[in-house]
Amino acid sequence: MAVAFDDTLARDAESATRTLTTVGSRRRGRRPASRRPQRSWWLTASMFLVLAYMLLPLVWLVVSSTKTQESLFTSFGLWFAQPFSLWDNLVGVFTYDGGIYGQWLLNTLMYVVVGAGGATLLATLAGYGLAKFDFTGKRLVMALVIGAIAIPATALTVPTFLLFSNLGLTNTPWAVILPSLISPFGMFLMWVYARDAVPTELLEAARMDGAGELRTFFSISSRMLGPGVVSVLLLEVVGSWNNYFLPLIMLNDPRWYPLTVGLNQWNNQATTQGGEIIYNLVITGSLVMIVPLVIAFLLLQRFWQAGLAAGAVKA
Amino acid sequence: MTTTLTPSRRTGRGRRGVRGQVGWVFVGPFVAIFLLVLIAPLVYAIWLSFFQDRLIGGVSFVGIANFVDAFTDGQLWSAIGRVMRIMAVQVPVMLLLALFCALAIDSARLAWAPFFRLMVFLPYAVPGVVAALMWGYIYGPRFGLVGDVSSFLGIPLPDPLGPDFVLLAIGNISTWLFTGYNMLVYISALKTIPTDLYEAAELDGAGPFRVIRSIKLPALRPAITITVMFSVIGSFQLFNEPNILRPLSPNVITSDFTPNMYAYTLSFAGGQYNSAATVAIVVGVLTMIAAYAVQFIGARRER
Structure with a gap:
């Protein structure tokens, strides 16, 4: 049963990886303009309903970020109110409590760069190694990685905390970075991708010329792995940027918090005794946090359409 | 698809990689x-x-005393019951909505299809924490939209975070966050359907719903299995949304609301590391069993 499951999972993930290489131009012009079916008005209308649902909280967030703490309570949520205080809120976000929001932003960037970057590098090297080399223990490594794909990451969060607190690693950035470095699914994607994208004949030719394996990897193979690397990197960046449970459980010191944990701490001030209520800063801080990712998504459309679809198996 | 598969088989199986370490x-x-x-x-x-x-x-x-305790622990089982009730409603609603959007966008009958695809996917760029904060404010009676609508109508609306609606309120956040992602998975599966199938269907005079039933849905089956499996895993492992909404409704969203919250509370508030580890293992194994079950059913249907 376990074997059957792994096989199906592997097959589905493989087809997902293949989608990665085929999404894009393939279907352009599938239907000639002359035979294009008629537009359906009710389909468009119902999609507008879906659109309203998807945009409702975002419109609410943008409108609310222009309000003061007081007018949040007194005005209608989906329309602007006087005074227009977006700028004051922005200043407040970055100056409150000695500008700790800026620190959280830097921490998040560090966790994304080191965590997601490191995870992508490790997954790429290992996927390439599994695809193109034979070595002792290869079958065991493959079995472990495929088995690990099925383990939900959050299930391991509490056990990882228990282990790390024994090792004295909690409340350090390493406690957040180390677990982010391993993505069994990303490694699996790179393995499947490298197997197809890098011709073994080419590697043999490089060996005949006397090039070392590492040099071959960095000068030749890495270029062919580009699209796969971008997909895995996107998955890991989104994962690190949104990470909440792990840093929440690992970190005590607000100076190491990422934005997710920090914003929630601001929000909880309202229900803590003696805590100052700063909903306007939580709201504006949330907006500041999602703007970079939204812009990145808009600019990198071509990549995520292929890349995140390939990550279908993760979620 | 088959053309890309054949050469890879040959390099993968026929020719081995370099030997040595x-x-x-x-x-x-x-x-x-x-x-x-x-x-x-x-x-x-x-x-x-x-x-x-x-x-x-x-x-x-x-x-195995800890496991005996866990299996007879009422708190753990009611937490598991809650996530299963959320799952039973939320996963079908989200995936049907995603399927509808994917089929609509793929149909060529929808105006501004690329725009809709982008907008439905946009919430995926929002971190779960921010999504929970936003919806929490919207649900809130004091300055949320629910409160606004309620005072505008002059009638009290039910509290979304009250005991009757809290599971739906939490499920709604997951639906909002992940519909677009699942939609994208379906769209890329639809894109791999060969053009000649559509041409053949057109020659046979098949209408759009016939094409959906006989061509598109069968082609989507593996993608649907995958999305169901990962939604089930996500439901069992629910933590962020209830954890963030908890201060708004502490009597309804208890500290043992979901299995992960229970494990978190055991290790932090209680310092009961052994019980926390046991709960994490039991829930992890249950999650994997559920995931296997979805895979198994999906694979059997495929035959």
Whole structure:
């Protein structure tokens, strides 16, 4: 049963990886303009309903970020109110409590760069190694990685905390970075991708010329792995940027918090005794946090359409 | 699809890679950290689950006593019951909505299809924490939209975070966050359908709904299995949304609301590390069983 499951999972993930290489131009012009079916008005209308649902909280967030703490309570949520205080809120976000929001932003960037970057590098090297080399223990490594794909990451969060607190690693950035470095699914994607994208004949030719394996990897193979690397990197960046449970459980010191944990701490001030209520800063801080990712998504459309679809198996 | 598959088979199976241990140079770093952050916590949690730490008597081996406790623990089972009730409603609603959007966007009958695809996917760029904060404010009676609408109509609307609606309120956040992602998975599966199938259907005079039933849905089956499986895993592992909404409704969203919140509370508020490890293992295994079951059903249907 376990074997059957792994096989199906592997097959589905493989087809997902293949989608990665085929999404894009393939279907352009599938239907000639002359035979294009008629537009359906009710389909468009119902999609507008879906659109309203998807945009409702975002419109609410943008409108609310222009309000003061007081007018949040007194005005209608989906329309602007006087005074227009977006700028004051922005200043407040970055100056409150000695500008700790800026620190959280830097921490998040560090966790994304080191965590997601490191995870992508490790997954790429290992996927390439599994695809193109034979070595002792290869079958065991493959079995472990495929088995690990099925383990939900959050299930391991509490056990990882228990282990790390024994090792004295909690409340350090390493406690957040180390677990982010391993993505069994990303490694699996790179393995499947490298197997197809890098011709073994080419590697043999490089060996005949006397090039070392590492040099071959960095000068030749890495270029062919580009699209796969971008997909895995996107998955890991989104994962690190949104990470909440792990840093929440690992970190005590607000100076190491990422934005997710920090914003929630601001929000909880309202229900803590003696805590100052700063909903306007939580709201504006949330907006500041999602703007970079939204812009990145808009600019990198071509990549995520292929890349995140390939990550279908993760979620 | 078959054209890309054939050469890969040949390089993958027929011709082996380089022999010797040079492969470890590439695989070694990954394996080392993999052992530290995945295997070691797993082994440590299993080890912890066989011990108990009492005020009197200290640490002692207790066999499967912790597991017996977990299986008879009413708090754990009601937490599991809650996530299963959320799952039973939320997963079908979200995936049907995603399927509808994907089929609409793929149909060529929808105006501004690329715009809709982008907008439906946009919430995926929002971190779960921010999504929970936003919806929490919207739900809130004091300055949320629900409160606004309620005072505009002059009638009290039910509190979304009250005991009757809290599961729907939490499910709504997951639906909002992940519909677009699942839609994208379906759209890319639809894009792999060969054009000649549509042409043949057109020649046979098949209408759009016939094409959906006979061509598109069968082609979507593996993608649907995958999305169901990962939605089920996500439901069992629910933590962020209820944890963030909890201050707004502490009597309804209790500290043992979901299995993960229960494990979190056991290890933090209670310092009961052995019980926390046991709960994490039990829930992890249950999650994997559920995931296997979805895979199994999906694979059987495919035949």
